[in-house]
Amino acid sequence: MLTETDFIPKSFTKVAKNGTVVWSAPSNIALVKYWGKKPGQIPANPSISFTLSECKTITKLSFEKKEDDGSFTFDFLFEGQPKQSFRPKISTFFERVKKYVPFITQYHFTIDTQNTFPHSSGIASSASGMAALAVNLMSLERLLNPDMTNEYFYQKASFLARLGSGSACRSIKGSVVIWGQHEDTPGSSDLFGVHYTDVNEVFKTYNDTILLVDKGEKQVSSTLGHGLMEGHPYAESRFAQAHENLAAIKQALSTGDVDTFIKITESEALTLHAMMMASQPYFILMKPNTLAIINAIWQYRAKTGVPVCFTLDAGANVHVLYPENVSVKVLQFIKDELICYCQNNQYICDKIGTGANQLI
Template sequence: MKTNCFFYRKKKYSINPNGVVTSKSHSNIALIKYWGKHNNKTQIPLNSSISYSLGEVYTVTRLIYQKKKERNLPIKVFFSGKEKTSFLPKILEFFHRISSYCSYLQDFNFIIETYNTFPHSSGIASSASSMSSLALCIMEIEKKLVSSSKEDFFLKKSSFLARLGSGSACRSIYPGLVVWGCHKSIKGSNNLYAIPYPYEVHSIFTKIEDTILIIDDEPKKILSSKGHQLMNDHPFARERFKCATQNMSRLISILKIGDFQEFGELIEHEALTLHAMIMTSRPYFLCMKPNTLNVIYTVWDFRKQNKKNIYFTLDAGANVHLLYPIQEKTFILKWIYSDLFVYSKKIIESFCL
């Protein structure tokens, strides 16, 4: 088991009076889902997960820092040009969690300016991209203070810090397929930070389109953090964690041999299992909307009739990710706009990095 001692910074810093750093971080879509953690404060997952980072779905964060005299931690947050005091509690908690690993933060005042290319809090992992972009900004400051920091350390610590803000954010530090959580068959996998998927991947999985159907662009009624808590006493939790571990093992083989049908059926099973856990928790709740189901049934009918490689996955929300090989993009994308647009408020054309 890795420890977090690696990330402590105890040396005295030479503090510049002020500065600005900017980072961009992509959202991600999990193929094997993580749902449930050991402790909400330490953000340790109860099963491993793997995701693709998404090309056109990202957050840009600009962090302005100014040296201060007092030892408090004043922060102002602006989202899409407007001050967002509602974001402050989560960000203040994040800064508190990482203070032991980034002691220099207490020497600054901060202004956070951020925006997304997609709806916030609607189930497209906005916390993943936002917290990872903020973590990258913080590490850019650390890099200015400690010029000896190497790239590998920079990325690992960025992922480590991002995890303390939002679990899935640790996967958004890297492009491509990214693993978070201990799995006995994945070398280097651990609970403290994510790693790039280390094994062979068939070429068909290196150029995948992800078209996102925005079914509901309103903030989720129940936050993911609450959903994770409900797994603690969930009657089916143990079997779910066992299933996720087995599915990860299956996916390793699928990614190597290039079986897109097996890949698609696995990610659909994972998505539906996630929502089954949500619907059977206590209290139970629903993330899907009627049009989520309309899209799923329409995709199944289309796939059966046209023999095309298009499969869906879902995060803990109503919106639908449609994954398919780039080789089939022209035909499938035309069909999406003609047959699925009616069910969605917006379509985002993206791709897996």
């Protein structure tokens, strides 16, 4: 089992003066939710997620060796334009990772990033954005240490991504990813995400249609939301529940038990929102149209037997999950009955993906 010290490089065998690398990294949607964290971006409970395919961040990292190696210097562009508001988050990330990628003070970086989904769509981009930046930095490290194994590359990329945004560690490698130590999952770690491979065929082609109920800014930041679990009256029970649900959903994913998958996935989504409603201060993140969609899905599933379900992130948008073999029926249901609840009738069709991908 790798520890933090294993990610601190001892030496480099090569020199890189300048260059450019480009990676894409996707968003992910948790099935068993991570909510609450310990110092150092350590999760209070383990989680498991589907990696998405189409909702992703594409980041180009250009680097040039400089004379002064004492501080971070970088230019940041979002969709080709300078974006000053993003700089503090990048600076914080660099501070957190410099121990593990000490060469970053030796280069001036130009970070040019864009999302394949609209920035105002209400879909969190921290996971995909930090994951994309992490794999770019690892590409630079691999130039300095060409003997690096692929396993180490992806584990360290996940480790670095976690230090930028906890859930970003689940966007690096694999279609189904577990993050957080779990007694029934050998090799699981609080430090990085682990690709879970014992997945039945039915789940390998799952679809995720994201209904954009509210495209506004998040009412509660992730940092604040996780912080509300400290001293929460139901925190310990929730953390125990997450361990139990992770064991059960792993079994469902392995055996193709769609009914159990649906029960756990929907329960986890509602539990996340219940924890926010029971926090101090308390928040209701769902909108009336969120509830209307949930009720419509339940009624449709009861009436037709089609195995469609929902999950939510910490917001109002609804992720509609379903197997590929019922996609025609579900998409027609979405068009006929659900898009009327979406802001400007907007939704995004996505599916399960494989993780980060190097483009250049």
